Amino acid sequence: MPAMVVSFKNAGKFGQRYSTLEFQDSARLDDGDIWPVSFAVTAWNDTVAEQVARLVRAAQS
Structure with missing residues (x-):
């Protein structure tokens, strides 16, 4: 299981x-x-969600 990042x-x-x-x-x-x-984070939308997903994937790589 990955560490919390x-x-x-x-x-x-x-x-x-x-x-x-x-x-x-x-x-x-x-x-x-x-x-x-x-x-x-001032708003949540599909664009923000994808940016966050990319950051999390990079942080775990």
Whole structure:
């Protein structure tokens, strides 16, 4: 079973302006000396879902 590499923080639960999708240090998204590990999510639609799926697949590869 793969290790947990991503978490989602719901904006409403935490009283924030937007939700965040955050990747753990075990995610394989390294790209040089700097890379994103957290993404703001302001809406959910098919395009966002596919972007998230691509990120999760990359993080697990």
